[in-house]
Amino acid sequence: MADERLIAALDVRTLSEAKALVEKLGDSVGFYKVGMELFYAVGPQIITYLKEQNKKIFLDLKLHDIPNTVAEGLVSLMKLGVDIFNVHASGGFTMMQKAVTRVHEEAAKMGINPPKLIAITILTSTNDEDWQGLGMAMPIHEQVVRLAKLTQKAGLDGVVASAREAQMIREACGNDFMIVTPGVRPAGASADDQSRITTPAQALQNGASQLVIGRPIYAADNPKASADNILEEIKNIK
Numbered sequence: 404m405a406d407e408r409l410i411a412a413l414d415v416r417t418l419s420e421a422k423a424l425v426e427k428l429g430d431s432v433g434f435y436k437v438g439m440e441l442f443y444a445v446g447p448q449i450i451t452y453l454k455e456q457n458k459k460i461f462l463d464l465k466l467h468d469i470p471n472t473v474a475e476g477l478v479s480l481m482k483l484g485v486d487i488f489n490v491h492a493s494g495g496f497t498m499m500q501k502a503v504t505r506v507h508e509e510a511a512k513m514g515i516n517p518p519k520l521i522a523i524t525i526l527t528s529t530n531d532e533d534w535q536g537l538g539m540a541m542p543i544h545e546q547v548v549r550l551a552k553l554t555q556k557a558g559l560d561g562v563v564a565s566a567r568e569a570q571m572i573r574e575a576c577g578n579d580f581m582i583v584t585p586g587v588r589p590a591g592a593s594a595d596d597q598s599r600i601t602t603p604a605q606a607l608q609n610g611a612s613q614l615v616i617g618r619p620i621y622a623a624d625n626p627k628a629s630a631d632n633i634l635e636e637i638k639n640i641k
């Protein structure tokens with residue numbers, strides 16, 4: 404079975420490109436992230452396709468709105484049968500609590516296990532300059548830990564954060580909390596627009612539960628070889 408700690412981002416715009424990538428990656432990747440670029444372009448058919456291929460799915464639409472709109476939006480998405488979906492923690496405690504309550508209520512009605520609901524803390528692309536430009540005085544890592552604690556208090560399953568903050572989140576939120584980390588780059592790979600990056604091995608050693616990796620895999624000359632190298636790097640890390 405594929406190592407489900409690796410979530411490959413399907414950041415392409417057409418169904419045919421997505422299918423070609425999933426075929427190329429074959430048994431190496433069992434968990435995919437579908438984000439705005441692909442879902443806005445092709446809609447639920449990508450979810451149907453991935454389910455037919457027995458792949459797990461993180462639907463990354465980063466909901467951020469008033470509590471009722473987020474909660475009902477998530478309920479609409481539940482019909483797709485994804486494994487993980489997400490909201491922005493900066494939507495606040497009331498929004499997150501309402502979201503998780505509605506998701507659990509609806510799952511009970513549907514007779515299913517609720518999908519994991521996680522919250523974005525501070526985007527991994529945010530650097531100190533962007534952060535200060537928003538008028539934020541506290542260091543990024545302190546705000547990430549604060550949002551992680553708030554997310555846990557609201558009853559969600561975990562957070563999305565940079566692996567640079569994973570150790571502090573683990574200490575604050577314990578072992579039974581998902582820490583999903585994008586902004587992961589194998590040594591020597593281009594950072595692209597990411598700011599707070601680590602290698603795959605460092606991310607897991609810092610306490611990440613799952614790694615989201617896009618361009619280092621899908622933009623590689625040989626995506627499968629790239630995924631296999633990442634899997635080799637992490638295989639002995641518990």
Ligand SMILES: O=C(O)c1cc(=O)[nH]c(=O)n1[C@@H]1O[C@H](COP(=O)(O)O)[C@@H](O)[C@H]1O
Pocket residue numbers: 412414436438463465489523525526527528563564585586587595597615616617618619
């Ligand atoms: O929610 C996310 O998945 C996410 C949160 C975040 O803070 N940073 C971040 O990069 N992501 C997503 O993770 C993926 C990272 O892609 P690469 O930078 O190409 O590896 C993209 O699809 C982003 O939308």
